[in-house]
Amino acid sequence: MSENVLHVDHVTMQFGGVVAVNDLSLDVDQGEIVALIGPNGAGKTTAFNCITGVYEPTNGRVSFLGKPMVENHPQGKMKKLYSGEHAEDYPHIISPTPDKITQLGIARTFQNIRLFSALSVFDNVLIAKHMRARHNWFTSTFRISAKEEKRMREDATALLEEQNLLHLKDEVAGSLPYGIQRRLEIARALATNPKLLLLDEPAAGMNPQETQELTDFIKEIRDKYHLTVFMIEHHMDLVMQISDRIYVLDFGRLIASGTPAEIQSNQRVIDAYLGVSNDA
Amino acid sequence: MKNLENKRGTLITAAIIVAVFLFVGIAEKIAPPSWNMLFMVLKKGSIYALIAVSMNLLNGFTGLFSLGQAGFMLLGAYTYGIFTIPAADRASVYQYFDGGVVQFALPVPVALILAGLVAAAFAFLIGLPVLRLKSDYLAIATLGFAEIIRAVFQWNVLGPITNGSNLLRKFPVFQSTISYFIVVGICVAVILLLINSSYGRAFKSIREDEIAAEAMGINLARHKMLAFCISSFFAGIGGALLAMYQTSVQASIFKSAMTYEILLIVVIGGIGSISGSVLASFLYIACSEWWLRFLDQETILSAAGRGRFIAVMAVIFVILLALMVFRLVKPKAKSRVRYGVGAGICGAVLIWLIVFAATGQTKVPLLRNGFRMVVFSVIIMIIVLFFSRGIMGTSELPDLFRKRIKSEKEEVAS
Structure with a gap:
């Protein structure tokens, strides 16, 4: 019953020598609310930009409703610089502009309102x-x-x-x-x-009451418009209340995924957010 | 309620436009020859209005800072000239090129549209590489294109078509001012319709935020190209009208200075306001061709004239000084420095006027060839400094009347 809406396959985004998103794979199914969390600078917005066509990923594939939508492999000087794997797995180059992706049925909002x-x-x-x-x-x-x-x-x-x-x-x-x-x-x-709604920090700058209203609002629009929601968020109350599943990024890498309960007890996630002391 | 006010503003504007057209149409028939200057200004002003509006479509509504307008006008002017010179006159016009290669003449309306189409076609070709650029880079690239076009059209090898660096002339021209007004009116109306359509909204969204526009599914490349081609189409028609107005075409007049003139009109009128561009172009042309002409002529005053000059100057500057001082001493005065400087200048002029009156000079100082441009530049600087959003800002004529009605109502209510 749960049809796959978004399938991200080994996506790497490398700017010169800096790897902003490293070998990211994830799935979002029909009707789900999925959150992408991680400390500042973990590469969450970069991942969104790879999905929505703002950036052309260095390597990997993004499929939407079962069809490849974005696909790329290292070319030109990136061939030498590329430090990841799976470079041979994606022979095609599909790089639609953001408007094409919106036309396919993916809408987004921005971290700083646009x-x-x-x-x-x-x-x-x-x-x-x-x-x-x-x-x-x-x-x-x-x-x-x-x-x-x-x-x-x-x-x-x-x-x-x-x-x-x-x-x-x-x-x-x-x-x-x-x-x-x-x-x-x-x-x-x-x-x-849209069929899939990407929200980039929808609760940024909101007080607890507004955040609560937003939580209800997101659920409401999901049901009303038969949406699938994939969002980046820092407010943990909201994320834990609303998400069916959570993906956690740190330094561009996926370090954990699972239900809110699983994530809350995951040691790697706690370390990523709080830092690991060296003498531990 | 809102709709009613909306309609009233539109109706008043429509009435004004009809009145202006009627006035031009009738006055032209019955006015004495001494009114010639007015009609010259109206003709040239209307042509510049069209070109300024076309530039505003690109710079003000789509947010593409392009400086290629003179190039597209040149293309339009030449297309019109080349295809409308009567076959019988071609031998004399193309005297150095055996009568040229084009040996037929198109009807005027067809040639006007063709002028637009040629400009639009070139815009399409230029746009392919150039529209990837943003802001200043786009401006430089389009400016370069306009200069190249101007050089190419003077090239002797193209002489059989363009007549090289010689004039194109003897093509049919509009005699009456109202003909210019009608052509310009139709073109501006089409641009207005476009701006108020769904595509106009898409253009504005690109101006507001390219990234958001793209995220809303607006194809940037396609919409930018569309705006660029449509703007060039109307610049081409404007160029053709300018050719008619001058009764001749020569590539060397379509310099980048012409683009700057139009840019200035757009800025003075208000970037993003069609009615602003139209008003500003008539004002600009009237000032540069007519009202400020006297500044270029050395003037020796007669005794009576001298008295009048001193009296008028004294009245103007005493009133200005009084206003400045009034602002200065007001309890909650803002920007005291600005009014202080203003009052100082007025005082200095008045002191000079007393000296002028006392010493019995008859020559008006400063008036000489070139002074007009100095005054003109100062006026423009004042406009840019104090009315940086132009005469109209981003509002249009109907908005203006709507606001007035609203504030009247508020007064009644209070």
Whole structure:
């Protein structure tokens, strides 16, 4: 029943001699909420960027809904610099731009909010509807595809209503309070009709109460839109409450994976977060 | 409620536009010859308005800092010239090139569209390598393209087509100002429709944040190329209109200085405001071609004229000084230094005026060839320093009227 949504296979991201993500493999199944945690600088956001096409991984493959989506092996000068294994396992080169990946059905939010801050809340959501509309610049300019525009507007209105943001529709996105900007960013990501939602530290800068609200919110949208959620988060309350499974990264390497209970008692994870004393 | 206010702003703007068109159409027929200067300014202003709006589409709405506008205007101007010179006149125009290779003439509307298409086609070819660049790098690359195009069009080997460095002339031109207004009006309307469409929103999202736009599924390469080609299309049409206005085409006038002029108009009008660009181009052309012309001429005053000059100057600067002092002594005065300096300057001018009056000079100081550009530059500096968002900021004419109505209501309420 649980269909595989995201399959990351031996992904390595190397910048020159620095290995930011080292041989990362993980799976996310349909309907799950999976968290990726780790100390600062562990390579979590880099891993997200490899999945969403912002970076082209040095080696490895990312499959989405069973189909290879990103694939690469060390080329050019990376051939010499590449220090990992599995270089021969991925003969193809597939490197779609981020917009292609969004079109396939992966939406994301950003660690530091990236709204179109000078535009209205409504426009922010409408822009996310742009790629799925059946129009081109000509029909759109001369209002030949006015029906499509109307449908986009209706969909955006409906989405804002569901997210309780409709009353802010004409506000300038950049002028909203921080918490609402976060919610709007998630709403905007939902407007692309994703199957998989990647959240990069959705609770950053939130107080405990807001974090609790966010926890419920993520579960709610998962059920409502039949989503799969893969997120990076530092708030352990949220992560432990909400996650079906957790992956732990440290220095680019996967050091543990399992249910929240398993992770909480994992000695390597505790060491990674607290540091290992030398005389132990 | 909001919609109603929205509509009212749009209606007022529409009424103003119709009134301007009617005025131009009617006044042109009945005005005395002394109004010629006004119509020249209106013609050139409308052409610059189109080009400024096309540049704003790229720089203000899509966030691509391009400086290739003069190059695309050149392409449009030459395309129009080459394809509309009547076959009978070709021998005399292309006298050094045996009448040239093109031996037919297209109708004016077709040639205008062709001018746009040629500019857009070149934009596509240039865009392929250049649009990967960002900000200053893109500006330098497009500037380089414009310079190369200008050089290539003066190349003798291309003479049978471009007439080398000689003039292209004798092509049909619009005689009436209203014709320019109609062509420019249609083009600006199309750009407005584009900006207010889904694609316009996509352009704005690229300006706001490229990474987020891409994450929302917007194909950056495709949308940037689209904006670049459409902007160049209208710059090409603008170039063709400029050729008509000048009744001749020569590659050497499409220098990068022309691009800077247009960039200046865009900045003065407000980056991201169509109506700002239009207003600013008429103001700019009026100032540079008409209102500030007197600054370039040495003027000896007659006795009566001298009295009038002193009186006008005295009134202006006394009022300015009073304003500055008023601001200075206000209890919660902000930026005292700025008003202090202003008051000082006004005082100095007044003291000089007294000396001027006392010594009985008749020659107006400073007025001589080139002084216009000095004053012009100072005005532009003042605009950039104190109104850095331009005349309109990012708002449009309808917004302006909407706001006024809103504030009136608030006054009534209070």
